Amino acid sequence: MIHVQHLSKSFRVHVRQAGWFDAVRSLFKREYRIVEAVKDISFSIQPGEIVGFLGPNGAGKTTTMKMLAGLLHPTSGEITVGGFVPFEQKAEFKKMMSLVMGQKSQLIWDIPPMETFLVNKAIYEIDDRVFRQTLDELVELLELQPLLTKPTRSLSLGQRMRCELAAALLHRPAILFLDEPTIGLDVHTQEKVRRFIAQYNREHQTTILLTSHYMGDVTALCDRVLIINYGTLMYDGDLKVLTETLTPYKLLEIHFPSVPDVSWDDYGELVAVEEGKVTLRVPREQVPEVSSQFLRNFQVYDLNIQDPPMEEVIKRAFQEGAHVS
Numbered sequence: 001m002i003h004v005q006h007l008s009k010s011f012r013v014h015v016r017q018a019g020w021f022d023a024v025r026s027l028f029k030r031e032y033r034i035v036e037a038v039k040d041i042s043f044s045i046q047p048g049e050i051v052g053f054l055g056p057n058g059a060g061k062t063t064t065m066k067m068l069a070g071l072l073h074p075t076s077g078e079i080t081v082g083g084f085v086p087f088e089q090k091a092e093f094k095k096m097m098s099l100v101m102g103q104k105s106q107l108i109w110d111i112p113p114m115e116t117f118l119v120n121k122a123i124y125e126i127d128d129r130v131f132r133q134t135l136d137e138l139v140e141l142l143e144l145q146p147l148l149t150k151p152t153r154s155l156s157l158g159q160r161m162r163c164e165l166a167a168a169l170l171h172r173p174a175i176l177f178l179d180e181p182t183i184g185l186d187v188h189t190q191e192k193v194r195r196f197i198a199q200y201n202r203e204h205q206t207t208i209l210l211t212s213h214y215m216g217d218v219t220a221l222c223d224r225v226l227i228i229n230y231g232t233l234m235y236d237g238d239l240k241v242l243t244e245t246l247t248p249y250k251l252l253e254i255h256f257p258s259v260p261d262v263s264w265d266d267y268g269e270l271v272a273v274e275e276g277k278v279t280l281r282v283p284r285e286q287v288p289e290v291s292s293q294f295l296r297n298f299q300v301y302d303l304n305i306q307d308p309p310m311e312e313v314i315k316r317a318f319q320e321g322a323h324v325s
């Protein structure tokens, strides 16, 4: 569905001078430097996949997404999306994909979302029956009914994002680029948006490339991730494999009626002792044995086994320059 080969993008940026004299001089003699935002990346995404696109600020995620959506021309390399070359901007290409940017609105600010939906209906030449059917489905899934006729500017961020998603999906694109779709949303709304994306992908097999700084989005939605840093692709593969390779331990959370006085080092690395609860870092292969020792030898209320937080996995990927695949 999406094929990217040796893709690079550089920007030529004007170097601004700090001092007064240099600033005036630069009006006459401009100096430029080259920012290599994306450097020789290659990957493919199959129909129906949801792939997480991760990387720190300035890594090159948005630049890549914009090239995939045809908004930016690559400096070099090849892209095909659904068989089209994005920057040729063919009408058929526009009808098969959508780009949602959490930081940018595509809804018209001064009119209600329903009016934007009607504008999109005209732009994408959506048939009346299909429009009605799709709108009904999206209104139900995203709980939009009370929002449709309110001016967009009066909507909360979460309400607006739900309408943005509907606007992006009315023409039933086969490919969806989601750039930070949950940015700034409260935990409850993030959860709602996540559930919607998962359900929509299940029902329509939409191919989705998603960037997010919220690891909850990534763990809930993506089996596979691409990790980019300084414009270079560092990892393309299974999220679980990445977690197991970079953090070869699990967190064991044991709840006691009262915390026993034992040498925790015999069981794992002590992370925290709180009221009635002990957290240990235990090598993955020793987790079954250590858990059963606790259950056999101590009075235990509850025992939870968890993967380390995704934030830690990703932090290690950047620190260790992981080429895990």
Ligand SMILES: Nc1ncnc2c1ncn2[C@@H]1O[C@H](COP(=O)(O)OP(=O)(O)OP(=O)(O)O)[C@@H](O)[C@H]1O
Residues within 6 Å of the ligand: 011, 012, 013, 035, 036, 037, 055, 056, 057, 058, 059, 060, 061, 062, 063, 064
């Ligand atoms: N239009 C532009 N002109 C000049 N430089 C740009 C332009 N767009 C992006 N860049 C630079 O390219 C690099 C990659 O930026 P990009 O927005 O793709 O990163 P990102 O991974 O999406 O970051 P974030 O997580 O902060 O959104 C950065 O150094 C950025 O400053």
